[in-house]
Structure formats: structure tokens, C-alpha cells
Amino acid sequence: MPEPSETLAAEPPTPPPPSVPPRPAEPPLTGTLPPAGPSVTARATLAGTLVSVLLIAAIVLGSRLLRDFDSALLPYAVATVFLAFGVAYRYTVWVSAPGARRLFKKGFGSFFSAANFRKAPTAVPRMIATYLGFQKFLGARSRSRWAAHQLIFWGCLLAAAITFPLTWGWFTFTSSTGSGPGYEMRIWGFKVLGFNALNVVGWLMFHGLDIAAVLVIPGASYFLWRRMKDRGAITGQRFAYDLLPLICLIVISVTGLLLTFSSIFLHGGGYEFLALMHMVSVVFTLIYIPFGKFFHIVQRPAAVGMQLFKYTARQDEEVFACKRCGEPVDTTPYVENLRGTMQDLKLDFNAFVEYCPRCKRVLRGNAYLAHVKKGFK
């Protein structure tokens, strides 16, 4: 039986009023959002300053009033303070945009909701593990990319877990005999571990960064190779955004490994130069994190909030159906949230979110048939 003749008509178009000024031929299309206003800039500066000051205080206190602070690592510590400022600044600007602000509120609202926790107590840890830790979604894009990203992720996580507390003077490795092999690891001055530098545990403790480098180098090299060979990846790629982060990771890892190579095989030959190279590459990368591709590290947890926001609404069977075909569009709170975002942005066609994408296209096709060009029927 043929589908009933569904006469879906749109309002007949009206000629634009003569007072409407002509649209400029080449509108400025350099970004996706208007620049941050002065209040956003002020808030971001304040947030950045606050976080930086807190970090400096944490460094001073955590290093027992700088008694455990290693002055040789000062450039790294200063870079982390700049990193903290940049991340807090950029994060504040980011969550000030309408779309991100609403997601930020809904995501954290879902995350800290006691009702959600009672309904789905395992949802948050499960999403954090599968989404942020093992990044299952990357496997759905490509297995090789997933594997390479996992190498980089765990390598960088290991490196950060070792180096950040070290440069802040929070970790110390001391030997009561002066030259070992018995060592003590202390955190904030408290002894947490004693080990022999010559056994497996000692080797792992002192080569953690080498292990991190061995993980990162193949992962970053794969992505670099892909960015030179894969035509999909090459499309629209930018040196500073897509290639520079990979080069940074490889330079940091290789110079780090060369430091170990120098101390073991060259009796320290070229160590000072290598140490300087390593420091420059790390400091540059840390300061670059808030402004380039690495900012996805800071943004990505928002995805857990978004997934949780949708997941909990689905648990309550709050599904919004397309007004025309009845197929689910998304969850009802999500649709309301999106409409609110569009209202904030003065996108006055927000009511059309209530139609699924296919119905929007079909309705437009039918309107074209009815009002523009009947001939092709």
C-alpha cells in the first residue's frame, strides 16, 4: 500500500524586505565562535592566576619549604606553573562559550548527582575506564590508531606521574649510605618505599622514564607516518596543530633515552648538551599544551559528563521522538539543552531540533517541490 499522500507544506516564502542590506560577498570566516569578551578574559586571567598561585604554594609546601626542591629542575617547575596558568585560562574561555557552558553544567550535574549514583553506581567508573583509560571509541575508528594512541597515552601518563612530582620536589630518592644501593623513596618527606637500586624494582624505579619513552616513540612515530601517508589525515592538516605535537613527543622521548645512553655507554659524554635539549623540548611542550592539539587532554573528560547526561536520561526512558516520523532524536533533556544553547547563540531555528535530520531534508525537498520548482515531480 502506498504511503498516504502526505502533503507537507511549508509556509510560502516571502520576498525579503527591501530594507534588508545586501550580504557581504566574503563574510569573515576565520573562526567558529566570537572572540571572548573582556569579562571572559578577566575571569580567565583570574582563574589562571589563582591556579598558578595555588600550584606555587603546593610546590613550596610539598617540597617542605623547598628543602626537597631540586634546583636543577627549576625550569621544568616554572614551565608547569605556566602550564597551570595556560590550562586554567583556556579552560575558562572554553567553558564560557554557550555550547560548552551548558554541557559543563549538565555534565558535572550528572557526575555529582546522588540520584544518578543510586540508579547506576557503576556508570561513572565504567565510563572513565572505557572512555578515558582504554579509549574504546578509538578502536571503533581504527585498531591501529587505537593501539598507537594507547602507547602514547600510557607512556605520557607514566612520564607525567614521575616527572611532575619530581620537579615539584614532592618525590625524593635518597640513600642513607650516600651511594646506594639502598634507596628510600619519600613523598612530601614521608618514607613510602625502600628498595635496592640494583634489583628489578630499583631498575624499574630509575628507568620509568625510559619505559615511558619506549612506549611513546612507536606510538608517535606511527601517527607521524600516518600524517605523511594517509590522504584522509593529510586533508586539511596543519603543521603547528597536527605535526608539531608528534615531533615534540618524539624529541622529548629520544633526548630522554639519549641521556640514559650517555650515562651508561658514554660515561656522561654529551650529557649536558642532551640535558639542555631535553629540557628545552619539555618546557616548550608544556607551555604549548593549552594552545594546540594537546588541549584535547583537558577537554576529553567533558565527554564522560556528556555521555553520563545522556545515559541517565535514557535510564529514565526520556527519549524525544521526531515530530514527523516518530524516530528517536535523542534524550528529552539533551534536546532541551541543545535548544537552550541555540537560543543563547541566537540561532532562532532551534524549534527544528524536534525533527530528525532525515525529516528536515525531506521536508525541504517537498517545500522545494511545492513552492520552487514543481517540474521534477
Next chain:
Amino acid sequence: MMGRTIFIDPGRCIGCQACVSACRECDSHRGKSMIHLDYTDPGMSVASLPTVCMHCEDPVAPCAEVCPADAILVTADGVVQQADTSRCIGCANCVNACPFGVPKIDLQAKLQMKCNLCYDRTAYGLAPMCATVCPTGALFYGTLEELQAERPGVQVADSFAFGDVMVSTGVAMVVPADKVQWPVPGGLPVVEINGVDVR
């Protein structure tokens, strides 16, 4: 409207799906077709409508504006790119905000994908895959002058009306000469179904 762009003429579309197949061959989203080919009144009419990204200029890229992760970049040439893979969180804001129903989403991969005007080709002066293979010229790639040289007297419109809202786009549609001063109706809001006012 961009200088070189796609001109869509639904009146020429025969629904052959060549554009859908060709789109899959585009290097920037290999294996996945981003063009939509919809039969507007199946069973009653053979009419079909190809839909590529319209690359909205005013308001500029609503999909990018609603993106909470700043994942959609609009390049200086006016092309609205598909979501950056490292930033897209798969929220589907862009999918549902687009008044033309263009972006697609892979929920497993948490990734939005959309027509990017075959940027791997158009950036080098080649026509997009869909326009290259379209046997009837329903999808034409070039400048307005090139279109009019090939089809004398043809007129195009790059403004669409969604209720009271006008959306101007980088991609244009072919319209009859007497309709060129009007915006093309976007089909929404729906005012009547089977003779019943549903407003």
C-alpha cells in the same frame, strides 16, 4: 556564496545514487558516504533530493557554533570542515542543530562526519566526487559564471527561509528565474499535513 562551489539542481536528479557511491571514495572519509539522497515522497513520486553540506555563511556554520568542543573548523575559504577527530566528543549537537540535516554521527566511534566539499580535491582545484560523477548535472561544481555559460539563463539562490529565519549558504540551489529573488523554503516549520494544520 563561495567562488567555486556546488550548485544543486534537484530537477535534474534521477536518484541513481552515483553521488552516494562516489562520495565513499573521497579520501577524507574513505568508505563512508557523506552525501544524502532522499526520496521525498516514496511510492508517489520519483523525485529525489541530493543534500551536501550547505557550508552556512550567515549565521556562520551553526554546527560549529553549537559544538561544545570547538571541534568544527571553518577554513578561510568558507568550507565548514568535518569534526576534528581529537576534539569531537560525539555529542550530536551539530547533527541536530543543522537546519539542513547534514552531519552524520558514528556513535561507537564518538565522531561526527560530514561533507567537507571533498577538501582533499577542491583544495587542489578538482571537483568534489559527487559532482564529478553526477550523470545529469544535478550536482555542478564551478563558479556561477561557468554554470551560466553551460546552462544559459539558469538562476541560483543561496538563501533559505526557516520560518522567519534566513540562512545564507556557500552552496547554492538552482531555482526558476521568477523565484530567484526569494529565499528557498527550508521546509520548516511544518504548517500542514494531509490538509490538517499542525502548527
